Amino acid sequence: MSEWDLGKLAEKFEHVLSQLEQARRFNKQRYQAATLEAAARLLPLEGGVELLFEHAARYDRAGLFVDTAWDNPETLLPGLVRTSLESGDRVTVTIELLSELRLLALARGLHCHAGVPGEQARHFLTQVLALNLDYLLAGPAESSRVRLGNSAPAVDRVFRLLLAGIDFADILGSLVTEIQRMLAQRPIQVDSIKSMITQIAVARARGDDASESAGAEADLLVRALFGPSSSCADDPGLDVFEQRLAALEPDGLLAEARQFAEHMHGVGLVSDYHAQFLRWALASGREELLADALGLSSTGIDVLRCYQQLVHRLVGRAVHPQTAQCVYSLAMMLESGVLYAPPIAPALWRQIDLPLSPHCETLLTFAFGNAVPATDRLLAGALAILGQPLGIGQGNNPTCQSARAISMWAYNDPDYLLYLIQQAARFDEVVMHFEGTPISSAGVAATDLRQLPLDTDPVSVLLVPHLDKIYHHMGQLCADRGDDPHRWVNPEFHGWWVGRSFNLAVDLESGQLTAYRDFISRFYRSYHPYYNGNQPIIHPQPAGLAITDSNGAFVGWHAITLIRVALDQEGAMRVYFFNPNNDSGQNWGGGVQVSTDGHGERHGESSLPFAELVSRLYLFHAEAENSQAGSEPERGEVTEVMQMAVGSWASSRVQGVPAENEEKEN
Amino acid sequence: MGNYDRSKGYVAILGWSLNAIDAIDRFDRRYVIVAPPWAEEYANRYDIPFISWNFERLNERSMEIAQRLKDEGVDVAIPLYEETVEWAGAINSVLLGNPRLMGQALLFRDKALMKRRAQLGGIRVGIFEEAQDKSDVIRFLTRVNQALLKLDGDPNDPIHLKAFDKAGCLGHRVVRTADDVDNIPEDEFPVLMESHLDGWEFAVEAFIKDRKIQFMNISEYVTLGYSVFVPATPDLEKWRPRVKEEIEKLIEAFDIDFGFIHPEYFVTSDGKMYFGEVAYRPPGFNAFELIERAYGFNAYQAMVMMFDPKTTDEEIAEFFPREVVDAKGHAGCFGVYPRRRVINELKIPDDTAQDAYFEFHELQSPMQNKVPKRSAFGTHWGLVYFFGDDPYRLRDLLKAQEELDYYI
Incomplete structure (x- = not known):
């Protein structure tokens, strides 16, 4: 030495x-x-x-x-x-x-x-x-x-x-803010957040942290996870907790149920005790507690009454302390009213008793362990996606399209998603059609498990390898058509509702901006309510963004979903969209700061003022008639968008004519 | 492939070695890799200039590749492996219009011919013979030991068996008894047999241009087949003038105008130098890497310079550092063989990992627990690299590795 x-x-x-x-x-x-x-x-x-x-x-x-x-x-x-x-x-x-x-x-x-x-x-x-x-x-x-x-x-x-x-300046405060920021997006995957809170809990219990400013907020997170109700406030363990429940009067139980619901909806996390409470309520014939424990509104309560038997079975099979987070998804699914769509309830009945292929069984066990049967794990995963279509993240899978597609189907075509899950889980094969040609994912089951992205939710773990394979195959089929393959792949892959008018801001060969003013104008006329006859987005639409870093420098192309366009509380027109990456709050430079909370976003949505989003947009689909109809957007605003693009990702994509010269020409 | 200097030659590299390609791609000459078809996809993926060719035995198609390279405008071909030495000779005899190069390459490829040629050139060699079968081996073993005046029952002095045309330790066997002879597979014949020389074995890397040694390194073996370091200890370096004379004899005997040679020698206890063998290609045991570590220049690039007919004297003078004195330290490596029959894991011995001279290793974790029996000298499982100021400390450190378990 x-x-x-x-x-x-x-x-x-x-x-x-x-x-x-x-x-x-x-x-x-x-x-x-x-x-x-x-x-x-x-x-x-x-x-x-x-x-x-x-x-x-x-x-x-x-x-x-x-x-x-x-x-x-x-x-x-x-x-x-x-x-x-x-x-x-x-x-x-x-x-x-x-x-x-x-x-x-x-x-x-x-x-x-x-x-x-x-x-x-x-x-x-x-x-x-x-x-x-x-x-x-x-x-x-x-x-x-x-x-x-x-x-x-x-x-x-x-x-x-x-x-x-x-x-x-204040480590605990920073951590708490970080956790709150992520929870505001209501991710399906909360293991990592739970671990952070556990760490905070340990530090707080030891009195290591002197900071008081964030103490109350930190304690709220800890309580939501480890002791949201009176009977478990001291984190006594599940057995003691159940004994205490058995001794409670109906009033006390009701209070418990409401405390659980309040923490769950307030923080976005579900405690293991909460899951155990639901199981106990059903097992001991206190079904009436369910609505309060899920914190349902009149809509949710109505759905619960219509589909009581199904919901009870879902709780019995999917909700375990190990899958506690799906309680929140279940509540959100009931609130969404998606069960009123005729195919959903029978599809969920199919899902409850779905026989899994040996590969699927092995895969889910490999990814999530065997504390909960693989079928139940997958059912909980399906509930998570149906209840929180925008809560899915791509994990460390470099391809974002599959996560986006799952989210889009969960949002727009949930029975189709349940069908795909069933196909993959039972038969290890998903078949989609590309312009009439069937494309199969068969053979994916032979992939070494360690090669697969396993750090996402159960549905993604199962489906993404199939979807990736099909998506790439579709891309290959039109690789030599001399135009961006997304033109054909996006509608065929996602669904009929993807607009057939395909718009690309850059020339595929040279990478240079091409007919850019027209591109922007078409987007305004298709999607901006002031210029498209006040027509809201009906179906979610795939779109492509040029992602930039906080200095505005080009980082890469990224797939997102356009969900809606609306005024925020300050009267600004914003685009609300879904970003399949794992954490959407990002600074894209030039003042373009993606918001995930506080500007009228629903959980899981990201948003930007309309012009700012357009300044990063390079690919979108629209209905052909819409982009022709509508009225011409304001010149000044379009010019501003062009300048923002040229000032960031498109700086090296302008051939000869800089943006301001073009402005003079017109 | 980046920019290259148009005033310099265009070289063809015969054989596939990522290290060589990496170094040559960074150098200033245009190049093309000539290698078997299995490398083609990889070469294309990384834009490595590539011509696919199967180096089987020389045959009537040899002319085809020579002509192809000539049409391509290649100035000279450079062999990376033993198997491509004769191809380089054949191709260069066409490219340079010098048929003698073909014969010269054959000398390098046949160890028995090589020894004869050296002997004819007045170079001292041990006793050697070719063997066609086991009876030849028995006879040679007996005769050598008779000559040494051994009595019945005395342990035999060993003899060495080597394949005619394989590199380094491949196919090298030490034979002491009739039982050893029985263990030789029939398909290894014919072989070259040599008497054993007790002495100090070392290797030389000589860069030659215009029949002159431009740079000469002496690699000191600590234990043959295990470890080597450069530059050598002062004890061995004091032989440098004598070594240089011997290399000059080789240049004459083998008629070497240019290129790179890698001969091995013994110095016996009475101070006589014996020639072992010589190769016309980069040495094994990553000696090029060690030279780069010690001297800072890339030996593959140096080799390209030696072969290129358009290289100038000024360029050479500028490229090479001064021998020995310009070395920044001593670099050595050790080839690891598992010492146990059953192993579980790779573990770098603590003493090694904590030694200031230790650099890094290229060992892999074992794929199976049972260590296959080593036949002949066998192949090591990977190299461990060292670097430091004191050659004696380095030598002792390398020696000490032989007693350590890397696989436990």
């Missing part, structure tokens, strides 16, 4: 890093191991983490993450960091920590990486810190040290640098 001084190791690191930098793309792998080895030895040393942080931009650009799971930082999930760190594998731990340092460099604007605006990096790291509070607070918690093993000192140093580097 004596010879291990920082300078010597820094020299070794410098050597391998420069080799990695020089290496061509195909030979990066050869130098990755050496670079990681040198970094692994630097990490636990005094000053080592700082030195690596200074090199973060360099090693990222040099290709340290090429062909690894960390290659695309925009698809990384904060919830997986802990798994990597506790993997015990030196290389995995090192690459994970170096990835965190890279994100810190991004968050602080010291480095740019396409796809990850600084803001997003900051959100990511905040969540990583929240999920791993025990590494940070009050010294080493024995159990986590044991799991980290030899890498504990390195992890410790990196987390301290993150904490200092992110500059939290």
Whole structure:
């Protein structure tokens, strides 16, 4: 150890890093191991983490993450960091920590990486810190040290640098805000949020955190998860809780039910006790508690009365403490009235007793464990999607189209979605038609489970591989037609309601803007109520955005769903849309800040003022007659949109004629 | 492929090696890789200039590839592997209009011919013979030991068996007894047999242009087949002038105008140097990597320069550092063989992982628990790299690795 001084190791690191930098793309792998080895030895040393942080931009650009799971930082999930760190594998731990340092460099604007605006990096790291509070607070918690093993000192140093580097005036406050921001979007997947709250609970219980400002809010989150009612306020465990329920008078039970509902709708999280309460109520013949425990309005209560037997069966099979979150979805499904559509109830009866193929059984068990039977897990997943069509996230699956499609069907065509789930779950095959040709996903079941995206909801875990395969196949079928394949694939893949008039802002060959003013005008005439004869969007429509980072620089193309266009409470016309990524609050630069809460959004919706959305739009579908009809939008506004686009993602896509010159020409 | 210098040559690389391609792609010469069809898809994916060719035995189609490269405008062909050395000879005899190069390549490819040629050139070699079958081996073993005046019952001095045309340790066997002879598979014949020399074995990497040594490195073996480092200890480096003379003899005997050679020598305890063998291609054990670590220049690029007929003297003078004195340190590597019969996991020994000289390793976790029996010298499971200032400390460190378990 004596010879291990920082300078010597820094020299070794410098050597391998420069080799990695020089290496061509195909030979990066050869130098990755050496670079990681040198970094692994630097990490636990005094000053080592700082030195690596200074090199973060360099090693990222040099290709340290090429062909690894960390290659695309925009698809990384904060919830997986802990798994990597506790993997015990030196290389995995090192690459994970170096990835965190890279994100810190991004968050602080010291480095740019396409796809990850600084803001997003900051959100990511905040969540990583929240999920791993025990590494940070009050010294080493024995159990986590044991799991980290030899890498504990390195992890410790990196987390301290993150904490200092992110500059939290008030760490608890930041974490609480972060959690509230995510919960406002009502995601289906809440495991990661639950873990963060658990960490906060542990810290609060130990009295580690001195901050009082966020204390009350933090406690509310903790209570929603661990003790939302009087009988479980002290988090007594499920058995004691049931004994207490048995001893309660009807009034007391009613109060319990209402407390559960209040926390669930207020916070967006369902406590395990809540799930147990529902199971207990049905098992002990107190069905009358259901409506209050779900917090139903008159609509929901009406649906519950019409479909009582079905709902009871759904609760019995889908609701377990391990699947507690689907209680919220169930409530939302009842409220939506979707059960009044004739095919839904029988389709759900089919879903309840659906026999699963051996592959489906294995897949769901592999992804979610066997605490709950796979059929029930899938049923809970189906309820989640039906109740929260906009709560789905793409996980770390790089293709967003499949998540968007599932969401669109859940929103617009739920019985078709239930049909697809049934096909995939029973027969391991989904068949769709492309211009009359059947396209099958058969063979997907043979994929190695470890290759599949497993970090999403049960329906996505099951369906996405099928959908990805079919989507790509459709794309191949029209790859040589000389136009953007979305023109044909989008309507065939999603459904008849996708508008057949296809609009693209850029020329496919050159990538340059083409007939851009006309493109904008058509969108206004199709979708803006002031120019389209006050016609609201009827069906959700797929659209494509050019995503930009907080500096307005182009990041990549992204699929979204247009849901509605309406005035917000301040009288501004906004587009409300669904973004299938896992966290939609993003700053796209030039003042374009995507809102997820506070501007009239329904849970899960993102929104932007109309012009701002159009400034990032590059692809949309419309009904042919609509984009011709309607009235011409205001010139000034269109020009403004053009300038916003040219000032950001389209800056290098203007051929010869800059936007303002074009304005003069006209 | 980026920009290349049009005043310099266009080279064809015979064989597929990502390290070589990576280095040459970064260099300033136009190049094309000539390699078997299985590499084609990969080459296309990464825009690597590629011509697909199957290097089987030389045959009547050899002319075809030579002509194709000539039409393409290639100036010279450079072999990466033992198997492509004779192809390079055949192709270069066409490209450079020098039929002698073909014969020269055949000398490099047949170890028995090679030794004869060296002997004719006045180079000292051990006793050797070709064997067609096992009876030849028994006879040679007996005769050598008789000559050493061994009595019945004395342990035999070993002899070495090598395939005529394989690289390095492939097919290298040490034979001491009649039982050892029985274990040789029939399909390994014919082989070259050599007497055993007790001494200090080392290798030389010599970059040659215009019949002159432009740069010469001495690689010191710690234990043959296990470990090597560059530059050598001062104890071995003091032989450098003698080594240089020997290389010059090789250049004459083999009539080498240009290229890169990699000969092996023994120095016996009485200070005599024996020639072992010579190859006309990059050495195994990643010696090029070690040279780059120690000296900072890329040896693949250096090799390309040696082959390219358009290389200038100024370019060479600028490219190479000064031998020994310009080395930034000593770089070595160790080839790991599992020491146990049954293993569970890869674990870098703590002492190694914490040693300041340790750099990194290329070892994989085991796919199966049972270690296959090693035949002949076999192939190591991966290399472990070291770098440091003190060659003696490095040598002892490499030696110490032989007693450590990497797989447990």
